Amino acid sequence: MGEKALKNIAAFTFILMLSVMILSIFISGRQRVYNPNSAFAEMKATFYEHKNKSKDYLSTAEELKGELGEKYIIIKNAGNNSTYTINENYMKKEITLTIKGLNEQNLTEDEIVRVNQGQTYKGAVSGENTEQGGYLVPEVLSASGETSYYGRVPEALKADPVNDFTISYEMLNEKEYEAEIHFTLDHVYAPVLFEEDGQIYVALKEPSKAYDNIVVLDAGHGGKDPGAEAIDGSCYEKSINLKILLDLKEILDGENIKVYYTRTGDETVYLNPRVNLANETKADLFLSIHCNSSESSQPRGIEVLYKSDWNQGSFTSEKLASIALDEMKNISGHINRGLVAGDEMLIIHKSQVPVALIEVGFLSNEEELSFLKSRDSEKDIAQAISVVIKKALEEKKNAGD
Incomplete structure (x- = not known):
C-alpha cells in the first residue's frame, strides 16, 4: 500500500474517532439534562425536597x-x-x-x-x-x-x-x-x-378553656414561714397544713378535676404568687388550708374566712365559705365559730375567684392540737374538704357561673 493511501486511512480514522467522541459528549450532555437519574436532576429533586x-x-x-x-x-x-x-x-x-x-x-x-x-x-x-x-x-x-x-x-x-x-x-x-x-x-x-x-x-392553652373544673389548693405558710407554733412546741402550722393537703391530693388525683397546688412540699411561697395562680388560671374555687392560734389557750373551734366585697358572679366567696363551714363542723365535732369576712388578708382581698380560707382548729388549744396531730383526723379533714369541693363545683354550675 502506498504512502498516500496510508495517510488517507490515518486521516479517516482520526476523523471517525473525533466524531465518535463528539457524539458521546452530546449524548452524555443530553442525558445530564433529561435523565431523571442524572446528577443535575438529583440536585434539582433534592432542592425541591428540602x-x-x-x-x-x-x-x-x-x-x-x-x-x-x-x-x-x-x-x-x-x-x-x-x-x-x-x-x-x-x-x-x-x-x-x-x-x-x-x-x-x-x-x-x-x-x-x-x-x-x-x-x-x-x-x-x-x-x-x-x-x-x-x-x-x-x-x-x-x-x-x-x-x-x-x-x-x-x-x-x-x-x-x-x-x-x-x-x-x-x-x-x-x-x-x-x-x-x-x-x-x-x-x-x-x-x-x-x-x-x-x-x-x-x-x-388557656387553663379555663382546657379544663372543665379548676381548683387551686393552698397549704398555708411553708419553708421559712412556719406559721403558728403548737402550744407544746411540738410542731408548726405549716406541717399540719401540708399533711392535710397531701391527703386531699391523694383523694382528688382520682377525680376529673384539674387541681393546682401552691406547694406540695416544705417550700417558701409568697402570698402574691398564691393568689396569682388562682387568678391567672381563672379557677372555679380557691381554698386555703390553715390552723388557728391565740395567745390564750381557751379559744377553739373552726371558722372560715371569705371575701365580702364580691362582684365577680352569682356564686360568691361567702357561699363557698358557707359550704366549707357546714361540712367541716360535721367532721370535727368542734365549736362552730362561723363565717368571718377576711378582706384584709392579701390572698382574699386580691382574689378574683371564689375564695375561702379554712381555719381547721387552734394549735394553741391542747385538745384541738391533739385532734389536729392525729393522722386519722387529718385524713378526715381532707375527706371533708374534698366533699366541699364537689358540692361547691356543683352549686357554682347550677348558679350559671
Whole structure:
C-alpha cells in the first residue's frame, strides 16, 4: 500500500474517532439534562425536597390549628422514633419537655419555633422579650377589675410567649440521647402535646378553656414561714397544713378535676404568687388550708374566712365559705365559730375567684392540737374538704357561673 493511501486511512480514522467522541459528549450532555437519574436532576429533586421539608412543620401546624389554637411551640426534627413527656412547674410558669430516643444531639435553638397569633419566632429569645413593660403583672391586675388579653397586656399581644429556654442532653448509651428542653413562659398555660411527622407541637392553652373544673389548693405558710407554733412546741402550722393537703391530693388525683397546688412540699411561697395562680388560671374555687392560734389557750373551734366585697358572679366567696363551714363542723365535732369576712388578708382581698380560707382548729388549744396531730383526723379533714369541693363545683354550675 502506498504512502498516500496510508495517510488517507490515518486521516479517516482520526476523523471517525473525533466524531465518535463528539457524539458521546452530546449524548452524555443530553442525558445530564433529561435523565431523571442524572446528577443535575438529583440536585434539582433534592432542592425541591428540602424546600418542601422546610415548609412541612408550618403546613402541619396549619392543619392542626383547631387543636393548637393561637399560641404554640414547635420542636422541629425531633425524630419519628422518639418518645416525649412534658412536666409543669406552674408556680414558676415553667414547662419541661423530655425527648428520648434521639440518635444524635441534633436539636439546636434554630429547631425551636414559637407562634403567637400567626407571628412566628425562631431561635434564641430576643432580649427585648424579657423586659417587664409588656408583661402581665398579676399583682396589679389581680387588685383591679380590669380584663386583659390572656398572657400579656395589650401593647404586647403578639409577643413571644416564651421568655427563655435551654436545651440539655444526656447520653443514655452509644446510640441514644435524651434531650431536655426547659421553657420559661409568660403565663400559666395548660400545655397539650401533639406529634406529627417527627415534629413536636406544644399547644399553650388557656387553663379555663382546657379544663372543665379548676381548683387551686393552698397549704398555708411553708419553708421559712412556719406559721403558728403548737402550744407544746411540738410542731408548726405549716406541717399540719401540708399533711392535710397531701391527703386531699391523694383523694382528688382520682377525680376529673384539674387541681393546682401552691406547694406540695416544705417550700417558701409568697402570698402574691398564691393568689396569682388562682387568678391567672381563672379557677372555679380557691381554698386555703390553715390552723388557728391565740395567745390564750381557751379559744377553739373552726371558722372560715371569705371575701365580702364580691362582684365577680352569682356564686360568691361567702357561699363557698358557707359550704366549707357546714361540712367541716360535721367532721370535727368542734365549736362552730362561723363565717368571718377576711378582706384584709392579701390572698382574699386580691382574689378574683371564689375564695375561702379554712381555719381547721387552734394549735394553741391542747385538745384541738391533739385532734389536729392525729393522722386519722387529718385524713378526715381532707375527706371533708374534698366533699366541699364537689358540692361547691356543683352549686357554682347550677348558679350559671
